[in-house]
Amino acid sequence: MAESERHRFGLNSREAWWEDPLADPERNGPDRMRWPLMGVVFLLPFLIPVTKSLAAKPEVTVQLVVTGALVYAYALCYLLFPFVFRRSRRVKLGFGIGMNVLGLATVAASGASPFILLYGTAVMVFLTPAAWAVIVDVATLLTGAVLLLVAGKLGDDYGDLVTVASVTLAMFFMANLIRAVRRLELANKEIATLAVANERQRVARDLHDLLGHSLTTITVKAGLARRVLESAGDIPRAVEEIREVEGLTRSALSDVRATVSEYREVSLSAELVGARAALRAAEIDAELPHAVDNVRPEFQNTFGYVLREAVTNVLRHSGARQVKVRLGGNWLEIEDDGTAGEVVPGNGLRGLTERLAAAGGTLRTSARPGGGLLVRAEIPLPEPRAAAPAVRAEPAGGLA
Incomplete structure (x- = not known):
């Protein structure tokens, strides 16, 4: 039948x-x-x-x-x-x-x-x-x-x-x-x-990724401004940091609105700039790429989320003094020298795993032998299409 x-x-x-x-x-x-x-x-x-x-x-x-x-x-x-x-x-x-x-x-x-x-x-x-x-x-x-x-x-x-x-x-x-x-x-x-549940899960995941990073960066910069005022009394430096905090809050508010309306796009290059500023404010040495040209364009949005969440985790939990970020055509690695123990997946890592799974990729986290954490995101490259067989032209009329 x-x-x-x-x-x-x-x-x-x-x-x-x-x-x-x-x-x-x-x-x-x-x-x-x-x-x-x-x-x-x-x-x-x-x-x-x-x-x-x-x-x-x-x-x-x-x-x-x-x-x-x-x-x-x-x-x-x-x-x-x-x-x-x-x-x-x-x-x-x-x-x-x-x-x-x-x-x-x-x-x-x-x-x-x-x-x-x-x-x-x-x-x-x-x-x-x-x-x-x-x-x-x-x-x-x-x-x-x-x-x-x-x-x-x-x-x-x-x-x-x-x-x-x-x-x-x-x-x-x-x-x-x-x-x-x-x-x-x-x-x-x-x-x-299920559609309602998936939409709620999407909004919750996006807001977690967005607000977790933004609020963490705002906290770090506000703390830096306070320390500058308390220790050195460098008012211009403190005002500069507070201006950046104000800009971050405005950007976060705009991102929240875009996330709720599902119009928000993450840029890997912009996330690198934000990660450099956040790590510098936290007095963490950062070894970051200066360009993202070697990353395939269709993967940059997903890797932007990975970089944002990984840097947020470094700022919150690791106690690291140095962070390295490496990029490839279809992979991204974030490595720190913090005091990471057993890796327990939280909401952020679960959200990243879901994002990568939707793109066909995987997220692996592992503790480094000398201390710290290594996060690697990888998306398989699409299989190349078979080339059409070449056709040899023959002379018309059967003439040699």
């Missing part, structure tokens, strides 16, 4: 055949208030001729009473089956099997057309999982054929039995189409929920 056919009615797995119909429990099944009225309309073509036939009997007998009880019990089950939709699978299965048995007993006792079996087979299709509907309805139709054969009416009523089988098959596909639509509704709700 083709893939599209297997998925057509949502029965593309063994579990889908045996599971309960998926639907909202608050609106599962026909409306309880309207269905009895509609059910009576559907039952009239069955009840009117059978009732006339029973009323035409000259006397009341035990067989007549039993037949009447079967007929109206079968009709009552058809009217009440929506009330079983919210019950357990066992109850629904027992109700459907019992209704089909009542239909067969009604055919056997009253001699009615096998067309009345359609009420029971239809209920089974809409009430139970697909596998149980197939098993019970096929057994009901085969038993009905045996009853007609024993009564000598198979030739006359064969057409009605085929009609019941055809209509039941159409309802089977309709019921499973409804279930497939309900599965899609549930899937759409889940997709919407």
